[in-house]
Amino acid sequence: MEMTKADQIRALAADGLEVAEIARRLDIRYQQAYNVLKGRNRSASIPDVVVPVPIALKPMKPRLPVETLIAGGGTLASRWLLSADGDLVLDMPVPKAVGVYSFVKDEFAIYVGVATVGISKRLYTYGKPGVSQRTNIRLNGFIKKALGQSGSIDIYVATPPDMEWNGLPVHGAAGVELGLINKYMLPWNMRSAG
Template structure:
């Protein structure tokens, strides 16, 4: 079923929040609403969560072998686009590629301690933190040593994605640490924990990196 055009849905609505709610009710996904209104994904999510609206989490799927239409159930985990991280201060590093059996990353990650994310096409699928430097961590994933379970598992996921024709890229951030009431707070570890809780990336196992 064809959706009502955005111009019709938002006609006469003055506030961005009203437009967000109207578009969600009209069947537009949260990621689409953010792009159409040129606003941050978090803004869309907050407005809909505050209003108790989960319509933006559902997508209607039409089967090619049948005239039946099935609707995917609403889920707390909606795919998060990389724009959410870019707007918050993450930087693109490059794309993973396969040259024969050799896995390589087209860019060079920072040497500092920080947070990293892997993107499958247009979805953030993995978030992690490293205390050994981002360059070192990317090299560990590139090698995917069998004796290091996480490295080997994520290396295999990257390879599977590339073999299936998907784009897999990497992004990084180097957040500052700070003091809280005189106590040290690790900015990188805190950011990783918050992102995993918010995004629930599907390559992270049980909410962990």
Template sequence: MANPELNAEVLLNLGFVDVGRWELSGDFIAYEFDGEDADANQILFDASNALYAFVRGERVLYIGKTARSIRKRYVGYCRPGKRQATNLRCHHNIKTAIAEGLEIRIFAFAPITHLQYADFEINLAAGLEDSLIRAFDPPWNGREKGQPISEEAEREEAEEVERQGANSANDVVSKPAASGTTLASFSIVLGPTYYNKGFLNPGVEASRSLGNDGDPIRIVFSDGSQTVVSKINRTANRTGAVRVVGGNQRIAEWFQKHFREGDTVQCRVMDPHTIALVVP
């Protein structure tokens, strides 16, 4: 049985972010980002290995984890396949609650940390999932032998395969703002530290087009490599210029795949929370 003291506030204190709510969209459901930080918070949906929760008032109804990204995971909730038990259950519960005039909030947890054991990065979301589900005992998580169950990455993958060939969820799922415009451009020379550590400093001019200190930021790659969700730091440089902090090892690996030490990388600020790195 869940501890009555474990409520939505506990998740927020752990670092979950209240990003939006579920809404009806015809016969299906869709999610809507809201609040003053909506533009920044939606970046969390692009982070891999993230946790999320569905909340009504102070009660935590569901806790899930995705190995890919919340944005991709929610395709199944919006338009579940006929054999997708988890998706169907949550889809039904959300629609029923909304029809009863209840608001179902969405919390996201995509910690941008440097936690490591030896040379290996620690996946904080994966480490928390089971213990949070056991403690909160969310009623929408389903049961196995009387105990709440978590979503397995293998189950997610199997469910999403069924969706291939189905109607695109782009019309019902919110997605990042797409724009062909470039707010600012900058380049970085891959000295030894940048090349090996994945540092990314846009400089003073380009930083004027970027978000606030502490905001999440997505790093996208012109070759289609998986997006890196990082964080804006404006305190590391005395000028207040942005430093991208978090996920730097993955950025370094991309540098090393496409460039040699000493090469110059062209970069574009697409919006206040998106930087694109370009392969020549």
């Protein structure tokens, strides 16, 4: 029996996989998986693509344990909390320096980002996202939902130095962020699926 791509997406979601991981495993765009799960993939003129089962899945990336962040120079800087008004706040001030930051839940990183304007300013935008800041709005919702369910979300930061390669500038924090996204499964990073 054959399953449609949409059936495969729904089956992986029922197994508890995040949209980004489903997209990565099925080698499809994030938006396609998202639309199927939100019920927006139906079109009278475009039928689902039929694919034979079982499908060959891409090997999963490993999770990023907090020990790896610490071994690489990351330090615990703060934790996300919900204020009495339901706003996101930090339990301690974070560095103003440029760097890379990680959100950690249950001893594994779930998101990695780079702060080219400074870590403090970047994290502020998650707590108070502007109306056009889609990533900040998305992460604000993820963080609030996770905090509402239980536990805490720790924030680890690192400030790798900039360097040169063959006389060209290399941004240390951006390189670390991209390297982590490419190597590890980070469910809140959309680019981690590709």
